[in-house]
Amino acid sequence: MASFLDSVPLSGITRIRDMMYSVTDPYRLDQGDVSFDAPDTVKSAMARAIVDNHSHYVQTTGIPRLRELIAAKLRNTNGIPVDDVDDVLVTNGGIHGLYIICRALLETGDEVLIPDPAWPPAAGNILAAQGVPVGYGLHESDGWQPRLDEVESKITPKTRVLYLNSPSNPSGGVLTRTCIEQLAAIAEKHDLWVISDEAYEDVVFDGEHVSIASLPGMYERTIPLYTFSKSYAMTGLRLGYVAIRDAKIRDRSKKLLFYTASNIASVVQYGGIGALEGSQDCIGTFRTELRARRDLFYAGIKELAGEIFTGQPPAGAFYAFLRINPGWTEGDRATASASWRMVEYLISKGRIGCVPGVDFGANGEGYVRFCFARDRKELTGALGSMQGLFGATSAP
Numbered sequence: 001m002a003s004f005l006d007s008v009p010l011s012g013i014t015r016i017r018d019m020m021y022s023v024t025d026p027y028r029l030d031q032g033d034v035s036f037d038a039p040d041t042v043k044s045a046m047a048r049a050i051v052d053n054h055s056h057y058v059q060t061t062g063i064p065r066l067r068e069l070i071a072a073k074l075r076n077t078n079g080i081p082v083d084d085v086d087d088v089l090v091t092n093g094g095i096h097g098l099y100i101i102c103r104a105l106l107e108t109g110d111e112v113l114i115p116d117p118a119w120p121p122a123a124g125n126i127l128a129a130q131g132v133p134v135g136y137g138l139h140e141s142d143g144w145q146p147r148l149d150e151v152e153s154k155i156t157p158k159t160r161v162l163y164l165n166s167p168s169n170p171s172g173g174v175l176t177r178t179c180i181e182q183l184a185a186i187a188e189k190h191d192l193w194v195i196s197d198e199a200y201e202d203v204v205f206d207g208e209h210v211s212i213a214s215l216p217g218m219y220e221r222t223i224p225l226y227t228f229s230k231s232y233a234m235t236g237l238r239l240g241y242v243a244i245r246d247a248k249i250r251d252r253s254k255k256l257l258f259y260t261a262s263n264i265a266s267v268v269q270y271g272g273i274g275a276l277e278g279s280q281d282c283i284g285t286f287r288t289e290l291r292a293r294r295d296l297f298y299a300g301i302k303e304l305a306g307e308i309f310t311g312q313p314p315a316g317a318f319y320a321f322l323r324i325n326p327g328w329t330e331g332d333r334a335t336a337s338a339s340w341r342m343v344e345y346l347i348s349k350g351r352i353g354c355v356p357g358v359d360f361g362a363n364g365e366g367y368v369r370f371c372f373a374r375d376r377k378e379l380t381g382a383l384g385s386m387q388g389l390f391g392a393t394s395a396p
């Protein structure tokens with residue numbers, strides 16, 4: 001019996017999605033979906049694939065041309081020494097890649113260090129593989145960089161993996177090169193695997209994106225994880241990939257890929273070929289627009305809800321992870337969590353979708369996450385709604 005699955009929580013994001021369907025004219029700042037459309041390079045490649053009848057089974061690990069392009073991208077853009085195309089496995093988005101890696105790496109009871117707060121599927125996929133997620137705190141006062149002594153203090157004889165996510169969902173923190181070098185040293189010292197979730201590699205506003213697998217000797221113990229969702233606005237198309245140097249882990253992953261998907265949708269893989277072969281201009285265009293939206297949203301919050309929410313614009317990703325003023329007293333007092341109380345209030349009174357910080361881990365309590373990758377009209381609409389809610393509230 002798979003009764004262990006009964007205790008794996010379903011992320012609160014799904015509850016919020018359901019709540020949002022009952023709201024008329026909602027502001028969907030809850031989900032991490034960009035308002036941009038996929039570039040023409042993707043759309044025309046998929047249209048061509050349909051016309052050319054690429055509607056049959058393809059290779060389990062991915063179409064050879066796509067894997068070649070991905071391997072070249074990993075070498076040239078990420079600096080990861082992927083010299084064999086066989087290392088690359090194409091997945092049904094990043095979330096599927098994470099599921100496969102967790103299943104391929106973990107024995108029952110193995111511990112995985114994850115940030116707190118973290119993207120909920122990190123813990124969910126570890127639990128689904130019968131592993132144990134162990135949180136290490138990220139704090140706003142540290143610019144959301146981990147405290148290395150705390151990370152190391154959480155290591156036990158059962159720790160197998162260190163999960164990193166930079167740029168981070170939800171905090172927006174971007175790990176510095178120095179921090180990544182220190183984390184690499186910890187992984188080497190304690191002989192840990194590293195899962196490096198780089199879903200937001202192209203959404204860095206301040207600082208640089210460093211792939212830990214590019215550091216000397218680290219690719220051997222690191223499985224880097226990527227997605228087309230954010231870089232090419234392909235969230236619904238479901239395309240991601242991982243690179244695995246270790247033959248045993250790769251073979252296990254290939255089996256899981258086959259048994260869970262047989263192969264990833266052929267037409268979508270052609271879209272991925274179009275994305276990588278074509279112009280990369282959309283990445284810069286998206287980033288510039290996301291920066292403008294970030295600044296618009298934070299300026300609006302400061303002006304219209306500055307008594308209620310505080311926080312610094314994030315260095316990366318596209319979320320505003322804002323601290324709720326502890327003196328805020330509205331909402332349903334029966335709700336013990338301040339994050340949930342605020343989210344229920346914003347959804348029911350302001351039609352504003354958002355996610356409670358506590359859904360990302362205990363350390364996220366007292367925060368709310370807003371996605372600012374929505375279009376400017378939706379962002380200003382949500383800000384206007386907040387003004388209506390909080391404008392009349394005197395400073396707590």
Ligand SMILES: Cc1ncc(COP(=O)(O)O)c(C=O)c1O
Pocket residue numbers: 032092093094095096119165168169197199226227228229235239240
């Ligand atoms: C940190 C992080 N990793 C991975 C993903 C995976 O995205 P997808 O499954 O759409 O590729 C997401 C999506 O929101 C994310 O926030």
